[in-house]
Amino acid sequence: MNKPLGVTVIRHIVDSQRLHPEATGDLSGLLNELIVAGKTISAEVNMAGLADILGMSGKTNIQGEKVQKLDEFANNTIKKRMARCGYLCVMTSEEEDDIIPVEDGYEGKYTLAFDPLDGSTNIDVNVNIGTIFSVHRRRTKWGQGGWEDMLQRGRDQVAAGYILYGSSTMLVFTTGEGVQGFTLDPSVGEFYLSHPDIRTPERSKYLSVNEGNSHYWPENVRRYIDALKEKDKEKGRPYSCRYIGSLVADFHRNLIAGGIFIYPRDNRDPEKPYGKLRLLYEAAPLAMLIEQAGGRAITDDGINILDITPDSLHQRVPLIIGSKLDVDEAEGYLG
Template structure:
């Protein structure tokens, strides 16, 4: 079978670099290292049903959640790949409590925050999962190890962010601040090819992604917004259809392509997690950067732009409303009492 020639992700990144004569190639190198790690994880995910890698590892992460075996594998794969790459000064993982140092002498000028396997509670039931990453330029002086201040930067200062989703196909979606590009892995040749150029999220949607099992624990404006979207009014395209997977990277990806609004608001269900479940550095910030580059919007449930939040800890949680711009704007009208 003859395959059509396509643009590989490596060529796309190199072509983009040529448009910036001032570029040193470090960000290109960093992205390429992440892509190799993604291919390794993808291969293992695709074999998970045949290998002794499904299920729990017996460990718990910093969040107090059980770590699955594939979580462990993905986390270690990224750490090993990046520790000697020479492009980052420090990294942090959703699975670990503290900063992860790089090997001495290999410190670079960027930082990496990552969720090695988002949605891992769905591994055993074969639902799409993914790796999410966020890259900032370091703030501390070059030439030595990075510190926490390098990692605790607002989403608006990211130089790149993206995710790899492992589903019916493996896709890489990322931005370097110049639009959002999607690449699909061709396993027969081991290359990501450009399949979704210049992704733009529909301005308005008809899809709602939220865990309604938490309805009784939400604040009253959130409940009113959800009820509004479920009312019938053909003139405004209601009711919306529910689309909720429970794997954030999968819910976000579907909404990015087809349009939709995803909510994980604060709630009163668990006093230890009053701001909901999602982490700022590993989930909300990179998804905010992506959706804004695609024409959408990301805010907290009280209307604060995710891109403007100054992180106060490596594992800070935030409520999140993200997706099609007009749907997020509508949500903000409800919390401001304008609806």
């Protein structure tokens, strides 16, 4: 399908739906509701320094992390918007310890997992942050959804994406037919197609990793990182390090420019032996995006992220994600 620059995201979604005569429009409606929530969050992020909602709220989420005020705002915005949209049967959020029911009478056929504000520890220093989302079809037939509906592997996602808040606000998403990027024009409140059919470079020269944690990593991961730092003109080494510390921002940069992001397991915290990234609403949706863009996503023992069936809402996984040939090479070091 021809995708002219400047088409609105709603028109793009409607045009895509027309290619599927069997479509009911529910997924299109769901995405539209998420987009409205994203616009609301974007406006609040842009005013955060003036509205006294920077910093901590004084609460701690299920991950044991201090909740930022904007985290709380973003979480509540998405919950309230989506609870009665009529397209969902159940939700889960990074900020909630249990599944989130929708309002009675508004049950639909999809599930939503989301990180309302990834990278929120960087809010106070004006680093890019974002909302990550994942959509599945429900497994149960009707009524309120439950754990069975939420705990599905990434391979079965019907949509995934993120909204990146920064110098401009971008929506990047896929419904399994390539990756499209839209930029918000705040003067009219519309997302316009700015990055059609995104393809990530097959190989890069960029590494995104927090090397300050290397002492705690598995030996094979350390060997791979060391290899990337060696001088090798034929292989384009040494690689340059580009690490922001906000997953969605690091991923977005590498998606567009090429690169490999690594967050391996470590032995620093016995309660988090598989690192800090969550499968359902961080690793899986980004893995769907990167595969649709021509890249790969695996764990640090070589398992495809999209093939993992979660056993809990907040399951953590090691993550190696990015340009295909870089991930292929990393996999060769994993044994």
